[in-house]
Amino acid sequence: MAESVMTSTTHIQSGTSRRKGLPDWVFIFPGIYFGWVLTKGEAISWYRIEEMFYFRSFHMYGIFMSAVVTGAIGIWLVRKLGIKAWNGEPIEIPKKRFHKGYVLGGFIFGLGWALTGACPGPLYAQVGAGFTVVIITMLSAIAGTWVYAAIRDKLPH
Amino acid sequence: MIHWLQQPWPWYVAGPLIGLSVPLLLVMGNKRLGISSSLRHICAACMPGKIPFLQYNWKQQRWNLYFVLGILIGGFLAGYVFANPHPVAVSQHTQAMLQQWHIQQGAGLLPEQWFNWHQLLSWQGLMLTVVGGFLVGFGTRYADGCTSGHGIFGLSTLQWPSLVALMAFFAGGIVSAHLILPLLFQ
Numbered sequence: 001m002a003e004s005v006m007t008s009t010t011h012i013q014s015g016t017s018r019r020k021g022l023p024d025w026v027f028i029f030p031g032i033y034f035g036w037v038l039t040k041g042e043a044i045s046w047y048r049i050e051e052m053f054y055f056r057s058f059h060m061y062g063i064f065m066s067a068v069v070t071g072a073i074g075i076w077l078v079r080k081l082g083i084k085a086w087n088g089e090p091i092e093i094p095k096k097r098f099h100k101g102y103v104l105g106g107f108i109f110g111l112g113w114a115l116t117g118a119c120p121g122p123l124y125a126q127v128g129a130g131f132t133v134v135i136i137t138m139l140s141a142i143a144g145t146w147v148y149a150a151i152r153d154k155l156p157h
Numbered sequence: 158m159i160h161w162l163q164q165p166w167p168w169y170v171a172g173p174l175i176g177l178s179v180p181l182l183l184v185m186g187n188k189r190l191g192i193s194s195s196l197r198h199i200c201a202a203c204m205p206g207k208i209p210f211l212q213y214n215w216k217q218q219r220w221n222l223y224f225v226l227g228i229l230i231g232g233f234l235a236g237y238v239f240a241n242p243h244p245v246a247v248s249q250h251t252q253a254m255l256q257q258w259h260i261q262q263g264a265g266l267l268p269e270q271w272f273n274w275h276q277l278l279s280w281q282g283l284m285l286t287v288v289g290g291f292l293v294g295f296g297t298r299y300a301d302g303c304t305s306g307h308g309i310f311g312l313s314t315l316q317w318p319s320l321v322a323l324m325a326f327f328a329g330g331i332v333s334a335h336l337i338l339p340l341l342f343q
Contacts, residue, residue, distance in 0.1 A: 036231035039232050047255070068309060071179035106299075109300055110329020111333040120192040142199055143294065145193075145197055
């Protein structure tokens with residue numbers, strides 16, 4: 001992180017306006033980082049998720065709140081220092097546009113979250129951690145996404 | 158060294174490092190942290206049919222598929238190669254609850270007693286994997302994001318719709334954990 005911040009800053013100072021973006025495959029590395037940290041933090045643990053929904057430990061709440069605060073400070077710094085994206089573009093944060101699905105779909109996702117003990121990110125990490133049956137959970141999640149896409153017009157938004 | 162790599166991390170180490178991925182992805186190429194969208198890209202790539210919601214150039218979002226592949230590899234390294242040999246250190250209250258549910262907690266991040274191929278054919282196993290997974294996939298797309306896209310990215314960027322979505326996630330989770338899970342295990 002510190003390194004990429006340094007590079008981008010130098011790059012702005014040197015005055016070159018644009019360069020080629022990183023190739024897509026490079027994003028496997030932040031992925032490995034993210035998967036490692038999720039797993040070591042036990043955020044992919046079914047036990048931790050149930051514990052959270054029963055309010056029986058601070059662990060997941062601590063992870064969540066410190067992640068949000070760090071993310072917010074990071075974005076504030078990126079903006080304050082005028083850091084641009086690697087390819088020279090200004091950092092863009094698109095607005096989320098609220099619709100009824102945020103509540104209805106959110107609730108439906110929550111029902112599933114407590115069953116699987118995983119949201120989508122942890123599903124990938126659980127498969128990696130050797131719980132191969134979670135491949136079925138993933139395929140079912142893909143099917144759920146597909147069904148949403150197919151009946152989207154009929155749902156309230 | 159091995160012992161150090163196997164250790165689980167406390168929340169105050171893991172949490173901030175998770176949060177750092179938000180500015181990291183932005184700086185690496187204006188990418189927004191979000192994982193459930195990878196499921197949509199897979200649908201668009203493999204079976205778009207004639208569904209308008211799946212007609213878009215998913216190849217422009219290929220970074221996201223590499224990112225989730227990385228998560229799988231990260232999970233393999235942290236949860237398999239350098240797995241914590243001890244059970245997850247849940248609270249005593251949680252241990253009592255697991256006992257009530259007849260769940261024996263061994264090493265490993267999930268109860269192996271339920272999350273295995275054999276149990277897949279039991280109705281409980283179906284609920285925990287097939288039904289749960291379907292609800293996760295359907296719900297996150299309908300809600301336009303999951304715990305990462307709304308919970309971490311959305312809240313980090315101070316967007317109120319994401320806070321509403323997160324509250325809905327929790328409402329669903331609490332209902333499911335308190336009303337459905339006990340039926341499975343008792």
